[in-house]
Amino acid sequence: MKLTRRKLAVAVLGSSAASFAQTQPAVPATADDELKAARDRLRSNAEALASQTLPMAVEPAFQFKA
Numbered sequence: 282m283k284l285t286r287r288k289l290a291v292a293v294l295g296s297s298a299a300s301f302a303q304t305q306p307a308v309p310a311t312a313d314d315e316l317k318a319a320r321d322r323l324r325s326n327a328e329a330l331a332s333q334t335l336p337m338a339v340e341p342a343f344q345f346k347a
Contacts, residue, residue, distance in 0.1 A: 282293075
């Protein structure tokens with residue numbers, strides 16, 4: 282089976298676009314629902330960041346002050 286680059290790109294982009302459309306969260310109906318959804322996203326992102334460890338060599342040896 283021969284595929285051109287265009288056909289391959291259409292096949293790959295078509296499948297990724299279809300999976301992206303399925304993973305989009307629903308839009309909250311009210312402002313309270315939107316606020317709760319934003320807080321839940323923030324909490325889950327903070328937990329994901331907290332689970333990562335950084336070696337001491339990566340962290341700066343000084344503090345930035347404004």
